[in-house]
Amino acid sequence: MSVVYTVTMALLGAAVLMTTARLVRGRTAFDRIMAVDVLTVLLVSGIAVHAAARDEPANATILVVIALLGFVGSVTAARLAAERAEDGT
Template sequence: MTVVYAVTMALLGAAVLMTTARLVRGPTAFDRIMALDVLSVLLVSGTAVYAVAREEPANATILVVIALLGFVGSVTAARLAAEREDRT
C-alpha cells in the first residue's frame, strides 16, 4: 500500500502545481478565487491521504478546519460573482 500512497501524493502534488499555475496566470479575479478553492480541496485530500498512510486520526480536526475555510471561500466567491452580475 505504500506505493499507492506515494502515487496518490505525487498526483496530488502535480495537481497542486497545475492549480498554482492557474492561480498565477488566471486572467480574472474569479479564476484566481476558484484556483484557491481547488487548492483547499487538494490540501484536504493530501492531509487525508497522509492521515491514512500514517494511521493518525488526530489529523481529522485539521481536515475539518481546512474544509470549512474552503467552504467559506466558495460562498464568498459566489457572492462576489452574484454582485458583479447584478451590476451589469
C-alpha cells in the same frame, strides 16, 4: 502501501502545480476563486492521504476545519465577485 502513498502524493503535487498555474494565469476573478477552492480540496486530500498512511485519526478535526474554511472562503469570494460583476466594475 508506501508505493500507493508515494504515487498519490506525487499526483496531488502535480495537481497543485497545475492549479497554482491556473491561479496565477486566471483571466477572471472566477478563475482565481475556483483555483483557490481546488487548492483547498487538494490540501484536504493530501492531509487525508497522509493521515490514512500513518494511521492517525486525530487529523480528522484538521480536515473538517480546513474544508469549512475553504467552503466559506469560496462562497464569500464568489458573492463578492458576483456583486462586482453586477455593478460593472
